Amino acid sequence: MKGIYVLLLKIEKEKNIKVGNMGEITFEKAYYAYVGSAMSGIHRLKRHIKNLKKGNVKNKHWHIDFIIPYCRFKGWFFTECSNPGKEKDLAIFLSKKLDYVEGFGASDSPAPSHLFKESNFKRLKNKLTEAFKAENLKINTKIKYP
Secondary structure, three states, X not given: OOEEEEEEXXXXXXXXXXXHHHEEEEEOOEEEEEEEEEOOOOHHHHHHHHHHHHOOOOOOOOHHHHHHHHOEEEEXXXXXXXXXXXXXXXXXXXXXXXXXXXXXXXXXXXXXXXXXXXXXXXXXXXXXXXXXXXXXOOOOOOOOOO
């Protein structure tokens, strides 16, 4: 199943984290939403959730891999989609509605970021729902928790 996912995360206290070639970034205590591609299949989402549950990542490849050890898993959104451009569209929409970590997860995207933050979890989920609707993406509620 191909698509786009959003990981919902929480960083419980401010933390400086070295994120690959981006260098050290200060992450505030907040809820975060990471927009990612599952165009090669839902296994990408499953990999991230498995690593979040373990609390570490053996082989760090993506920006998100560097912060997973410092995050608490809060949930996920998924939409089936075969258009890879919709991931960037969703990220661009969110960048106009939420604060974000500049350049995070966006090295191959015109979006300013793929990691968004909000102090209130309910507001974050509402903004994500708004973004999915605005981009004509249906949140898939039928797939089982990976």
